Amino acid sequence: MEMWTIQRRNQVLDTILLLGIVLVLININGVESRKYSASLIDFGGVGDGVTSNTKAFQAAIFNLSQYASDGGSLLFVPPGKWLTGSFNLTSHFTLHIHKDATLLASQDESEWAVIDPLPSYGRGRDADGGRYISLIFGTNLTDVVITGDNGTIDGQGVTWWNKFHKGELKYTRPYLIEIMYSNEVQISNLTLMNSPSWNVHPVYSSNVVVQGLTILAPVTSPNTDGINPDSCTNTRIEDCYIVSGDDCVAVKSGWDEYGIKFGMPTKQLVIRRLTCISPFSAVIALGSEMSGGIEDVRAEDITGINSESAVRIKTAVGRGNYVKDIYVRRMTMKTMKMVFWMAGNYGSHPDNDYDPNAIPVIQNINFRDVVAENVTMAARLEGIPGHPFSGICISNTTIGLTKKPKKIQWNCTEIAGVSSNVRPQPCNLLTDQGPDNACNFPEDSFTSAIV
Incomplete structure (x- = not known):
C-alpha cells in the first residue's frame, strides 16, 4: 500500500508539473488561458490503452463545466494511451492533449450513442436514419479549443471500414x-489518424x-x-498536412431538399498552406452536398501530391x-489525374x-x-445541359503532362469563361483574353482571415 501511495503521489506530481508547463505554453502561444484546470487522472483516468476512460472524460468535463461563466477551464490529457468512447465538450473550455498522449477510439459500439441525422441532410450518409455520435462532440458551444503539442487522436477505424465495405452498418x-x-471554435496542433x-x-x-493539423x-x-x-x-483552415482516402478538404452545406430548406450556406472560408495526398479524390472539393449554398471561398498556397484533382x-x-x-x-501540383474538374x-x-x-x-x-507536373488531363469541365457554369476564369497556369497523357486535354461542355496565359491551350469555351489578364483574387480580409 505504501509503495502504491508513493507511485501515485509521484504520478500526480509529474502531472501537475506537466500541466503547469502546458499552461505557460498556452499563454505564450496566444491562446486565452483558463482560470481552472485539471488532469484526466484526477477523475480516474488510466492511460494503459486497455481501460476505458469514457466515464473519466465525461466526469471531468461535467465537473469543469461549472466554470464556464467564471474564467473557463482546461482539461489536460497527460502522456499515455487513453481508450475512450464518445464524450461531449462544454463552453469556455480547452481540451489539451500532450504530445506523448494518444486518444484511442473505443471499438465497443455501446460507447457510441446514436443521434439524429443532420437536419440539412435528412438522413445518414452511410444508412437511413441516425448516426453514431462523433468521438469528440459538442453542440451549442461558445469558445471551445481542442489542441495539443501534436498529441494524437486515433480513431482505430479499420473495424468501421470493414463494416462499411460489408454493408453491415x-x-x-x-x-x-x-x-x-x-461559435469561436479552434482545433489545432494535433495528429488525427484512422478516423472511421x-x-x-x-x-x-x-x-x-482549424490550424496545424496532421x-x-x-x-x-x-x-x-x-x-x-x-x-x-468565417472559417480558417491553414497549415495542415493531410493524407486521405477521400477529399482532403470538402466544403459542404446540406443535401438536396433538406439543405435547401435548412438554408445555411458555407461562406467566408479561407484555406491556405494546405498539403494534400489523395490518389482517388480532390485536394479541395466544393460539394457535392452544397444545397445551402457555398460562397466567398479563398484558397491559396496549396500543394497537391499524387491526387486525383486539385x-x-x-x-x-x-x-x-449555388457555388x-x-x-x-x-x-x-505534382502527379495528378487532372487539375480542374467540375461535374x-x-x-x-x-x-x-x-x-x-x-x-x-x-x-x-x-x-x-x-x-x-506529371498530369494526365488538364481539365474536365461539365456543366448542366441548358444551365452552363459561368464566369470561369483560369490564368497564369502551366500544366506539364505525363508521358502518357489523355488525347483530349480539355473536355468542356456547358460552361462559359475566359483564360489568360494557360498551357496547354484551353478549350474554346474559355475565351483567350491575351497574356496579361489575371483572374481576380480579393485582397481585402474578412473576419476569419485575421483572427
Whole structure:
C-alpha cells in the first residue's frame, strides 16, 4: 500500500508539473488561458490503452463545466494511451492533449450513442436514419479549443471500414471531431489518424479556426475526408498536412431538399498552406452536398501530391442553390489525374423527393498562378445541359503532362469563361483574353482571415 501511495503521489506530481508547463505554453502561444484546470487522472483516468476512460472524460468535463461563466477551464490529457468512447465538450473550455498522449477510439459500439441525422441532410450518409455520435462532440458551444503539442487522436477505424465495405452498418459511421451550432471554435496542433469516416466536421458554426493539423488515413479507406466545413461562416483552415482516402478538404452545406430548406450556406472560408495526398479524390472539393449554398471561398498556397484533382466542384440537378465567388491562387501540383474538374451530374440523392427543378448555379470561379507536373488531363469541365457554369476564369497556369497523357486535354461542355496565359491551350469555351489578364483574387480580409 505504501509503495502504491508513493507511485501515485509521484504520478500526480509529474502531472501537475506537466500541466503547469502546458499552461505557460498556452499563454505564450496566444491562446486565452483558463482560470481552472485539471488532469484526466484526477477523475480516474488510466492511460494503459486497455481501460476505458469514457466515464473519466465525461466526469471531468461535467465537473469543469461549472466554470464556464467564471474564467473557463482546461482539461489536460497527460502522456499515455487513453481508450475512450464518445464524450461531449462544454463552453469556455480547452481540451489539451500532450504530445506523448494518444486518444484511442473505443471499438465497443455501446460507447457510441446514436443521434439524429443532420437536419440539412435528412438522413445518414452511410444508412437511413441516425448516426453514431462523433468521438469528440459538442453542440451549442461558445469558445471551445481542442489542441495539443501534436498529441494524437486515433480513431482505430479499420473495424468501421470493414463494416462499411460489408454493408453491415445500421447507422452512419462516427467522425473524430464534430462541433455543431457553435461559435469561436479552434482545433489545432494535433495528429488525427484512422478516423472511421470524416475527421473534422464543424457544422452550423461560425468563427472556426482549424490550424496545424496532421491528418493521416490509408488512401484506400472509405470517406476519410480531412476537414469538412459544413454550413459555416468565417472559417480558417491553414497549415495542415493531410493524407486521405477521400477529399482532403470538402466544403459542404446540406443535401438536396433538406439543405435547401435548412438554408445555411458555407461562406467566408479561407484555406491556405494546405498539403494534400489523395490518389482517388480532390485536394479541395466544393460539394457535392452544397444545397445551402457555398460562397466567398479563398484558397491559396496549396500543394497537391499524387491526387486525383486539385479543385473539384461537384453538384447535380436537385441540389439547388449555388457555388459562387470562389478564388484560388498559387497552387503547386505534382502527379495528378487532372487539375480542374467540375461535374454537374455528380452524386446520389437522399431520397426520391428531391426537386428536379432545383438547378444549382455555378458562377464566378477563379484560378490563377497554378503550376502542375506529371498530369494526365488538364481539365474536365461539365456543366448542366441548358444551365452552363459561368464566369470561369483560369490564368497564369502551366500544366506539364505525363508521358502518357489523355488525347483530349480539355473536355468542356456547358460552361462559359475566359483564360489568360494557360498551357496547354484551353478549350474554346474559355475565351483567350491575351497574356496579361489575371483572374481576380480579393485582397481585402474578412473576419476569419485575421483572427
